[in-house]
Amino acid sequence: MPEGKIVKALSGFYYVLHNQELIQCRGRGVFRKNKVTPLVGDEVVFQAENDTEGYILEVKERKNELVRPPIANVDQAILVFSAVEPDFSTVLLDRFLVLVEYNHIKPLICITKMDLTNEKQKMNIAGYAHDYEEAGYDVILTSSETESGIQQLYPHIEDRITVVAGQSGVGKSSLLNVLRPDLELKTNDISSHLGRGKHTTRHVELIKIGNGLVADTPGFSSLDFTEIEADELTSCFPELLNASENCKFRGCLHVSEPKCGVKQAVESGEIPIYRYEHYLDFLKEIKDRKPRY
Structure with missing residues (x-):
């Protein structure tokens, strides 16, 4: 039986990547019975009905899984935080880091909108970047507007499944649009009333960037430590x-x-x-x- 990777889940269909082709699959009833829900990122065994359609028969063992966003076998999380608009938040970053570390996913900290900072803000961000690097994290300072720092992200993405996560309105979709311009992902400006952006991403999908797969996700809807003792x-x-x-x-x-x-x-x-x-x-x-x- 052929095997592939689920790269998109939408409206009850699972899109399986096999030999560079997408096969639109449904899950067999056995999954509902066994309470197994196929996730984006899953390695699966499927049965092809024809060149473009089939059924998922088996979900291979996962090395990890996230509930929100629903995705499996993640190698890395790029945690996107803006330097300003909204202001950089160490407490929110640390919440994300704890959740990522707990799930044994390698974090990469990406601080965006550096083009909007004044000298004092630049120095503050440089200080925080130093602290996190001393703790053992990789930190990349970027601007989607000027494309500064973007090239540094490509080597981290190669041959990995990466989740892009962070506070809404920090420029996740803008960042992905620069990494792969043909995506033309929808972006929303920050709401001046709320001081944060609206979610522009509605479903989980793995997007090919170089030789890596990057999930543009609706983000972590829950940052609670419900599983951690x-x-x-x-x-x-x-x-x-x-x-x-x-x-x-x-x-x-x-x-x-x-x-x-x-x-x-x-x-x-x-x-x-x-x-x-x-x-x-x-x-x-x-x-x-x-x-x-």
Whole structure:
């Protein structure tokens, strides 16, 4: 039986890429019975009825999956945040980073709209970029208007499935339009009333850029830490995880425990105070979460 990858899901149809051809498939009833929903990014076995239509028979094992947006087997997330309009938000970026790290997806931070910044804003962004690079993240500063920094993105996209995610209105569609101009994705200006953009993307689709596949998604509609437990949060902050090796007590949550390596690293300036404060806020949020039964 032929195998392929689902690159688009729309109105009950799954579009499977096989030998550079798209086969429009439906899922067999067995999936509903077994509560398996095929996702964009899935490797599947299908049966072709003819050259353009068929049925999905089997979904191969996934290495990861996201619920919102619904996509599987993601290698990387490009987290797109604007320097201004809307203003750069470390707390929102850190929420995205935690969710991406928890799902074992490699993050790449892309800060857009650098052409709109003044000198003071440029210096602030450069400082934040340095902090995140010190934590172990790749950071690329871009402008879709001037195309500055865009070329740096191509090597990261090659041979990977990449999700483009971030706050609405930061220029995700504009960025993809520069990476692949023939896409002509719809973009919306920032609403001056709301201070944020409207979602312009309605379904998940993998778009070929170079030798990579990039998902233009409706974005993370939920940034809640519903799946993460308190003792798992440290591992979602790479620099806290490194510093935690110096904690005296196993299972240290870096709040009020004595001889905590993380708190020592914060006091010495190795870990930026805002990253640690976000960790504490997220930890409290997880601890205050209503129990699930």
